[in-house]
Amino acid sequence: MARQGIAGTRVRDVASELGTSSGLIHHYYDSMDELIAEAFAEEARADLNSVVASINEAGDPLDRLMRFFDTYDRGMSDADGDLGMQIWLDAWAEASRRPALRKTSRALNEEWQRVLAAILRAGVAAGQMSCVDPDASAWRILSLIDGLVLQRVAHGDLLSREQIDGWSRLAAEAELGLRPGALTSDLTG
């Protein structure tokens, strides 16, 4: 799906990738749309769960926010890191035309926003961050990352990984009244 696009994924491709026949695919899935929606849901939820798991290991809200960016950045630096976001890009583009996919995509995006907004609210309560509208701030931080990553996925090296990571942390610091560099973790130096 990441290589050929959601619309360009054929039943036979899935079958040969799994080393089986196309008939078996239809034994488990009534239609191709059903398979696509479930495959995307599985992959996207795994990503979200991995970020949530990493966040929960951290202590105070600021650490959690740092881990949020760390995990996101690590996802980009993988061997096929861009492939993960390519699927998201395909899903967003196809969402308006595939109801099943739209439902999954929307629910997951809302969950990402809730996770981040919860961190911000906790940060405000702990006096670590200042933020008048955590929900709006969460949407802005996530949408900025999405928009920047989008350019990289679509246009290759137009923006570097370091620029995307640095710029999104910088914007989040400004958004939350943190001192510059407050979100620069030890890992990313």
Added chain:
Amino acid sequence: MARQGIAGTRVRDVASELGTSSGLIHHYYDSMDELIAEAFAEEARADLNSVVASINEAGDPLDRLMRFFDTYDRGMSDADGDLGMQIWLDAWAEASRRPALRKTSRALNEEWQRVLAAILRAGVAAGQMSCVDPDASAWRILSLIDGLVLQRVAHGDLLSREQIDGWSRLAAEAELGLRPGALTSDLTG
């Protein structure tokens, strides 16, 4: 292309939309990819030109920036305003798989960034804005808008037009050291 997706657009669809035959399409375009790349380029450049034309009517940099947001917002409120951004979303998703489309899409995105960065530089020179890195700021402002609009195109009414417009102006004000509301134009106010 906006309705069915770039990959889902068929020669016969274009032909019937134009009231002619499929053979005629191939009389003018050697391949479908060529037609798609040119159609996208034409539409996207028209959008950019309309924004640039509107900007050039304004006087000082702050007015230009305001017009930038006005034109962007007006594009969203059109009857089929989301269709325009749907094409961009499709193009971004397909860019990594279609070299001709990627080249066009990348060049146009770079031009959008240059247009905005030029406004910011002029604003700094005129003492109206403060901004340490106009290129980075331009990418951030544009990417935030893209990321927010993306949610609306993909997921319908998840974010309202007013939220997207207000949030992106607010973020730009913060990014450029403007007083809150400085970018709220008379038209939208």
Added chain:
DNA sequence: GCCCCTATTGGACAATTGCGCAATAGGCCG
């Protein structure tokens, strides 16, 4: 060994697609 249910195969089928092609129409120049 027999039965039954599921897993799995490989191919058939109808629909759809991009593209090519032979044929026609239409206008312009002489």
Added chain:
DNA sequence: CGGCCTATTGCGCAATTGTCCAATAGGGGC
């Protein structure tokens, strides 16, 4: 009117696709 170039048609072809289906294999309970 005749010749020529382009615009335009409508069909045909080969390739591809999702889906279905008859047939086989396999394994556990009796």
